[in-house]
Amino acid sequence: MENSGTIRIGNENFDFPIIEGIEGERALDTRTLRAKSGCITFDEGYGNTGSCLSEISFINGEKGILRHRGYPIEQLAEHSSFLETAYLVIYGQLPTADKLAAFCAEVRNHSSIHTGMRHHFEGFPSNAHPMAILSSMLNSLGAYYPEMSSNNREQDLAHFDESAALLISKVRTIAAMTFRMKQGLPFVFPDHSRRYAENFLHMMFSEPYNDYQDTSGASNALDLFLLLHADHEQNCSTSTVRMVASGGANLFASVSAGVCALWGPSHGGANMAVIKMLEEIHAAGDDGSRFIKDAKEGKAKLMGFGHRVYKNYDPRAKILGKSSERVLEGLGINDPLLDIAKHLERAALEDEYFVKRKLYPNVDFYSGILLKAIGIPVEMFTVMFAIGRMPGWIANWKEIAENSKSRIHRPRQVYTGSAIRDYLKVDER
Numbered sequence: 001m002e003n004s005g006t007i008r009i010g011n012e013n014f015d016f017p018i019i020e021g022i023e024g025e026r027a028l029d030t031r032t033l034r035a036k037s038g039c040i041t042f043d044e045g046y047g048n049t050g051s052c053l054s055e056i057s058f059i060n061g062e063k064g065i066l067r068h069r070g071y072p073i074e075q076l077a078e079h080s081s082f083l084e085t086a087y088l089v090i091y092g093q094l095p096t097a098d099k100l101a102a103f104c105a106e107v108r109n110h111s112s113i114h115t116g117m118r119h120h121f122e123g124f125p126s127n128a129h130p131m132a133i134l135s136s137m138l139n140s141l142g143a144y145y146p147e148m149s150s151n152n153r154e155q156d157l158a159h160f161d162e163s164a165a166l167l168i169s170k171v172r173t174i175a176a177m178t179f180r181m182k183q184g185l186p187f188v189f190p191d192h193s194r195r196y197a198e199n200f201l202h203m204m205f206s207e208p209y210n211d212y213q214d215t216s217g218a219s220n221a222l223d224l225f226l227l228l229h230a231d232h233e234q235n236c237s238t239s240t241v242r243m244v245a246s247g248g249a250n251l252f253a254s255v256s257a258g259v260c261a262l263w264g265p266s267h268g269g270a271n272m273a274v275i276k277m278l279e280e281i282h283a284a285g286d287d288g289s290r291f292i293k294d295a296k297e298g299k300a301k302l303m304g305f306g307h308r309v310y311k312n313y314d315p316r317a318k319i320l321g322k323s324s325e326r327v328l329e330g331l332g333i334n335d336p337l338l339d340i341a342k343h344l345e346r347a348a349l350e351d352e353y354f355v356k357r358k359l360y361p362n363v364d365f366y367s368g369i370l371l372k373a374i375g376i377p378v379e380m381f382t383v384m385f386a387i388g389r390m391p392g393w394i395a396n397w398k399e400i401a402e403n404s405k406s407r408i409h410r411p412r413q414v415y416t417g418s419a420i421r422d423y424l425k426v427d428e429r
């Protein structure tokens with residue numbers, strides 16, 4: 001039958017239905033496999049496992065396609081804004097002008113942080129990593145809104161619109177406060193007359209008697225960066241958010257876990273690692289060729305290259321590559337790292353090793369160059385990714401919370417440790 005598949009284990013056949021997504025992708029529905037056969041599937045890294053049905057984002061990694069709620073990322077990047085795309089990702093529809101204005105107002109009105117939270121910042125050493133601070137602060141934030149973080153699904157959902165706007169707003173304020181705290185600078189209050197990205201740059205860089213002014217279009221470039229990170233299907237941090245949410249945890253706790261998952265260098269932390277790599281290549285007087293050789297010999301990894309799903313150009317990298325060039329030009333910056341990155345990209349795309357493995361630049365390859373150009377310190381890069389990804393985490397939490405049939409996520413394992421041992425047997429020590 002076309003809509004079913006068979007697994008043969010030993011001499012027995014087991015039939016399973018095939019679920020088909022709207023873009024034609026097919027999944028063998030093995031939910032009854034263990035009950036029928038006693039066997040489980042083993043898929044470390046989940047490369048072949050669909051963990052959910054989702055309506056939020058679609059990726060075709062072979063063709064390099066990314067769409068949010070059906071809209072191609074290229075169209076959103078050209079015509080939309082971060083907050084409009086955030087609304088789309090969370091609520092499934094592009095907002096009307098009135099709805100967008102109301103959403104932006106809600107985000108604006110939530111931009112300040114309870115003064116009690118300032119004391120939390122004092123507890124961190126100044127060399128604490130901003131991602132550690134961000135994750136702790138987002139979880140602590142929930143404690144200031146117990147009615148929204150009750151771990152009672154109905155109640156948390158009843159407050160969803162407010163908690164979503166609040167998190168999108170306050171993640172940005174917390175990020176800016178983190179930077180100021182680490183610099184030993186006083187916190188800057190949000191300015192309600194500024195748009196989302198510009199307000200962030202204001203909270204980062206304004207000084208008494210020297211208000212931040214965006215004269216170079218930096219806030220538009222930042223808005224684009226955030227938009228391009230808004231959601232990305234079942235990546236490591238989003239799966240983490242869903243995993244935590246599946247146990248019934250509230251939105252604040254779930255996104256705080258997402259920040260932790262994002263931190264690693266194979267995931268969001270790659271944007272920091274790319275700049276570090278480019279700086280090292282530059283300092284060694286290499287144009288990238290030696291580094292490529294090392295990567296091929298397994299001595300190094302070309303950060304910002306490769307992706308579990310994309311076996312073609314990451315469409316976000318294409319957009320960011322072009323816009324980082326434009327931003328640098330607009331700012332009159334001649335960053336040698338951009339030339340190294342472009343050379344690395346060309347060399348890798350022509351090299352048999354990378355071609356054979358279908359390794360292309362991913363979103364992190366050019367994003368660091370763009371962030372650096374607009375003055376964001378490298379240590380804050382992954383935090384910027386987290387601000388951008390917040391709508392996707394929120395939308396995925398909502399999908400789990402609204403599904404009354406969703407089960408706790410609880411994978412199985414294949415045990416490979418010791419067989420049974422006897423505590424009382426001395427010779428086993």
Ligand code: CMC
Nearest residue numbers: 266267268270295301302303304305306307308357362363
């Ligand atoms: N440089 C050199 N070789 C690579 C790279 C790379 N960046 N990425 C993968 N390979 C090789 C890998 O060694 C393996 O080779 P072989 O077949 O000879 O063993 C082959 O390509 C397949 O790689 P894999 O490790 O099976 O791929 P994966 O799907 O498990 O990992 C990845 C995906 C993104 C973690 C990996 O490509 C990587 O570490 N890239 C660098 C870090 C990075 O840029 N991460 C950001 C990802 S995009 C942002 C996000 O969504 O988080």
